[in-house]
Amino acid sequence: MNENKPDLIHLARACKSASRTMAELSPKNKNRLLHTIADSLLAEKEEILRANEADLSAGHSKGLTGAMLDRLRLDQERLSVMSAAIREISRLPDPVGEITDMVTRPSGISVGRMRIPLGVIAMIYEARPNVTSDAAALCLKAGNSVILRGGSEAFNSNKAIEEAISKALVAEGVPPESVTLIPTNDRSAIKDLLSLEKYIDLVIPRGGEGLIRYVAENSRIPVIMHYKGVCHMFADESADQEMAERILLDGKTSRPGVCNALETLLIHKNAADRLLPVLSSALLKNGVEIRGCPQVCRKVPEALPADDSDWEAEYLSLTLAVKIVDTLEDAIEHIRRFGSDHTEVIVTNDLKNASRFMRAVDSSVVMVNASSRFSDGGEFGLGAEIGISTSKLHSYGPMGIKALTTRKFIVYGQGETRHPV
Amino acid sequence: MNENKPDLIHLARACKSASRTMAELSPKNKNRLLHTIADSLLAEKEEILRANEADLSAGHSKGLTGAMLDRLRLDQERLSVMSAAIREISRLPDPVGEITDMVTRPSGISVGRMRIPLGVIAMIYEARPNVTSDAAALCLKAGNSVILRGGSEAFNSNKAIEEAISKALVAEGVPPESVTLIPTNDRSAIKDLLSLEKYIDLVIPRGGEGLIRYVAENSRIPVIMHYKGVCHMFADESADQEMAERILLDGKTSRPGVCNALETLLIHKNAADRLLPVLSSALLKNGVEIRGCPQVCRKVPEALPADDSDWEAEYLSLTLAVKIVDTLEDAIEHIRRFGSDHTEVIVTNDLKNASRFMRAVDSSVVMVNASSRFSDGGEFGLGAEIGISTSKLHSYGPMGIKALTTRKFIVYGQGETRHPV
Numbered sequence: 026m027n028e029n030k031p032d033l034i035h036l037a038r039a040c041k042s043a044s045r046t047m048a049e050l051s052p053k054n055k056n057r058l059l060h061t062i063a064d065s066l067l068a069e070k071e072e073i074l075r076a077n078e079a080d081l082s083a084g085h086s087k088g089l090t091g092a093m094l095d096r097l098r099l100d101q102e103r104l105s106v107m108s109a110a111i112r113e114i115s116r117l118p119d120p121v122g123e124i125t126d127m128v129t130r131p132s133g134i135s136v137g138r139m140r141i142p143l144g145v146i147a148m149i150y151e152a153r154p155n156v157t158s159d160a161a162a163l164c165l166k167a168g169n170s171v172i173l174r175g176g177s178e179a180f181n182s183n184k185a186i187e188e189a190i191s192k193a194l195v196a197e198g199v200p201p202e203s204v205t206l207i208p209t210n211d212r213s214a215i216k217d218l219l220s221l222e223k224y225i226d227l228v229i230p231r232g233g234e235g236l237i238r239y240v241a242e243n244s245r246i247p248v249i250m251h252y253k254g255v256c257h258m259f260a261d262e263s264a265d266q267e268m269a270e271r272i273l274l275d276g277k278t279s280r281p282g283v284c285n286a287l288e289t290l291l292i293h294k295n296a297a298d299r300l301l302p303v304l305s306s307a308l309l310k311n312g313v314e315i316r317g318c319p320q321v322c323r324k325v326p327e328a329l330p331a332d333d334s335d336w337e338a339e340y341l342s343l344t345l346a347v348k349i350v351d352t353l354e355d356a357i358e359h360i361r362r363f364g365s366d367h368t369e370v371i372v373t374n375d376l377k378n379a380s381r382f383m384r385a386v387d388s389s390v391v392m393v394n395a396s397s398r399f400s401d402g403g404e405f406g407l408g409a410e411i412g413i414s415t416s417k418l419h420s421y422g423p424m425g426i427k428a429l430t431t432r433k434f435i436v437y438g439q440g441e442t443r444h445p446v
Numbered sequence: 447m448n449e450n451k452p453d454l455i456h457l458a459r460a461c462k463s464a465s466r467t468m469a470e471l472s473p474k475n476k477n478r479l480l481h482t483i484a485d486s487l488l489a490e491k492e493e494i495l496r497a498n499e500a501d502l503s504a505g506h507s508k509g510l511t512g513a514m515l516d517r518l519r520l521d522q523e524r525l526s527v528m529s530a531a532i533r534e535i536s537r538l539p540d541p542v543g544e545i546t547d548m549v550t551r552p553s554g555i556s557v558g559r560m561r562i563p564l565g566v567i568a569m570i571y572e573a574r575p576n577v578t579s580d581a582a583a584l585c586l587k588a589g590n591s592v593i594l595r596g597g598s599e600a601f602n603s604n605k606a607i608e609e610a611i612s613k614a615l616v617a618e619g620v621p622p623e624s625v626t627l628i629p630t631n632d633r634s635a636i637k638d639l640l641s642l643e644k645y646i647d648l649v650i651p652r653g654g655e656g657l658i659r660y661v662a663e664n665s666r667i668p669v670i671m672h673y674k675g676v677c678h679m680f681a682d683e684s685a686d687q688e689m690a691e692r693i694l695l696d697g698k699t700s701r702p703g704v705c706n707a708l709e710t711l712l713i714h715k716n717a718a719d720r721l722l723p724v725l726s727s728a729l730l731k732n733g734v735e736i737r738g739c740p741q742v743c744r745k746v747p748e749a750l751p752a753d754d755s756d757w758e759a760e761y762l763s764l765t766l767a768v769k770i771v772d773t774l775e776d777a778i779e780h781i782r783r784f785g786s787d788h789t790e791v792i793v794t795n796d797l798k799n800a801s802r803f804m805r806a807v808d809s810s811v812v813m814v815n816a817s818s819r820f821s822d823g824g825e826f827g828l829g830a831e832i833g834i835s836t837s838k839l840h841s842y843g844p845m846g847i848k849a850l851t852t853r854k855f856i857v858y859g860q861g862e863t864r865h866p867v
Contacts, residue, residue, distance in 0.1 A: 395859025438816025
């Protein structure tokens with residue numbers, strides 16, 4: 026028994042109880058609450074930045090890299106962006122209470138589905154303190170309570186952000202337990218949290234593969250996870266050269282560090298002579314390192330030989346694995362074997378091949394003639410995104426606020442019975 | 447390490463690989479396959495009934511009750527029903543490939559969702575051998591492969607049914623591993639199965655609470671479960687007397703052993719004098735034993751006093767817990783505290799109270815003026831039912847074949863990029 030456990034149970038139970046209030050808040054009151062939170066983040070600016078300073082200097086001493094410190098850093102402008110993001114979320118259509126699929130059945134009853142909140146969502150994430158306010162606002166907008174477990178490096182920043190949110194909740198007459206930050210840096214608290222299936226309805230881990238795997242393997246609560254994005258582009262035999270180049274460069278070079286960036290290029294062998302010289306020189310000109318199959322290496326002197334680890338690598342940098350495949354089916358098979366179920370693109374002018382790729386690839390996002398970089402909740406019209414699920418249950422692909430709800434069945438009758446009474 | 451484990455991994459991997467074929471089978475070929483399976487069950491009648499005889503005599507020796515032996519028993523007629531059920535499933539609309547929510551975004555790309563199979567579904571169930579053919583047919587119709595783990599009492603029957611299905615799969619050129627029965631009665635095989643998250647996409651346990659809890663606590667694969675049905679009817683102040691009586695009797699007496707039968711009646715205190723005498727005498731006349739709160743016991747001499755265990759009991763028999771509550775809110779609170787998220791009914795003529803009940807109760811099925819016995823996939827128009835989920839993720843309430851699928855995002859562009867290239 027961990028000594029934190031009784032506290033966690035207490036916190037989780039209070040958060041569950043607060044979720045009843047959240048579930049019944051009217052759209053108007055929910056939106057007012059979000060605006061009050063956005064105001065409070067700005068009003069508590071000094072406390073938040075002071076807490077962030079403490080995290081930054083501790084991070085310095087612990088030897089965090091410059092990139093990590095930058096992700097951790099808050100300033101006036103970043104706080105304004107966080108605050109504006111919450112107001113943006115308030116403007117999304119309210120998902121709760123939506124009624125669909127209403128039909129009258131032969132028995133006389135009317136049956137439909139009503140969208141309802143999930144209840145309590147636990148977010149377990151690393152570094153970036155803006156996730157604290159983003160995740161809280163998304164969960165609240167969908168009528169849920171939220172338990173937050175941020176990274177230890179951002180502990181003080183997250184605590185200060187939670188306090189600002191808490192003040193807003195109290196001011197609006199909502200139980201402050203609706204947004205609960207786990208008040209300890211102790212890693213064992215995560216494991217304890219994952220056993221509270223009685224109070225928590227969903228766990229969403231966001232961060233490195235290690236964290237996500239740990240959560241998936243230890244949770245008794247349903248988990249929606251996003252392991253990694255090993256996104257492929259397949260240049261089919263009939264691919265337009267300019268289009269292939271444009272989609273490839275956008276996918277690989279516009280922001281290589283994100284999960285919807287391209288990691289592997291597959292080229293149909295009958296298009297290799299036509300496309301490979303143009304595409305490889307465009308890549309090299311943009312500073313991209315090419316890891317190629319033997320055929321690619323023969324044709325592109327600058328390419329380094331790829332090994333099996335390259336085909337499953339999420340480089341998150343200006344490196345691209347490139348392979349020539351014999352057929353469309355080989356491309357599909359390669360994606361099945363090495364892909365991560367995130368986003369795959371075919372560039373083609375062949376309708377039959379486009380359909381075949383669309384049907385046969387079962388990644389969460391499949392595209393014809395568009396850049397993988399569009400794989401994003403905002404670009405898809407879902408509004409702000411809570412993550413991208415690469416597991417098939419409940420939600421698959423970019424998750425907007427609807428993914429933080431479920432649907433119950435509703436039935437209206439006039440005294441119907443199933444058997445004569 | 448369990449010595450069965452390598453075999454299980456081998457089976458699960460083959461089932462996963464077979465799921466690729468299933469996912470791409472055309473609706474026409476899937477339906478032909480289902481008819482061939484229905485034929486094969488009848489053609490293999492003698493083998494199946496002989497295997498069932500073996501199970502029955504083993505059950506006798508093990509001292510199974512008459513009810514258990516009856517559930518286990520197959521005969522010519524039951525086999526015909528099983529065969530007809532498969533043909534019925536073939537007639538359901540094919541869920542795979544359905545495209546919805548297609549919109550064109552400001553960027554120019556068109557984004558929508560396409561329904562796809564989940565992959566491999568593991569069904570872990572008890573007794574009734576008809577679940578073997580029902581579950582197989584439902585999973586196949588949704589384009590999935592299925593791993594079956596039936597109860598040990600029905601092992602020989604299930605094996606014979608699997609063999610009949612297998613012959614049909616081979617005859618239709620589909621890998622027979624698409625329907626795989628775990629070839630051992632060893633209970634530890636369940637635990638091993640639940641660790642194969644690499645090959646199995648969803649686990650559905652069906653059976654007693656013990657089995658379901660065991661699966662939920664030991665699975666690393668997502669689980670959809672149906673714990674139990676503690677269904678409530680609340681007779682509101684304005685409830686019509688005849689309607690209340692009709693819905694109550696249908697809910698309690700038409701088939702007390704099923705999960706959508708009523709277990710608790712709540713009556714508004716202002717309606718107690720008007721309704722309780724009529725309702726209790728109707729119940730008693732139909733052989734229902736009443737377990738009442740103190741107020742009920744004072745008014746109904748035949749009632750036995752209820753204790754806390756009665757409020758959470760799933761009697762599955764002609765027993766009903768009855769309680770008088772002060773307000774609609776108290777009824778809602780009682781349901782939250784003691785309910786099982788299955789089905790709850792309000793009988794009322796008050797529009798405001800109907801809306802309030804509908805919104806505030808978050809069970810998987812909420813009804814106004816209709817019998818809880820309608821809570822069923824067939825009655826709701828979902829076609830055959832694979833179970834009723836009382837957990838909120840992925841599917842909540844009666845599950846038809848759509849619940850055995852998921853949706854991926856599909857994108858069509860004309861070379862759009864997210865950033866100018």
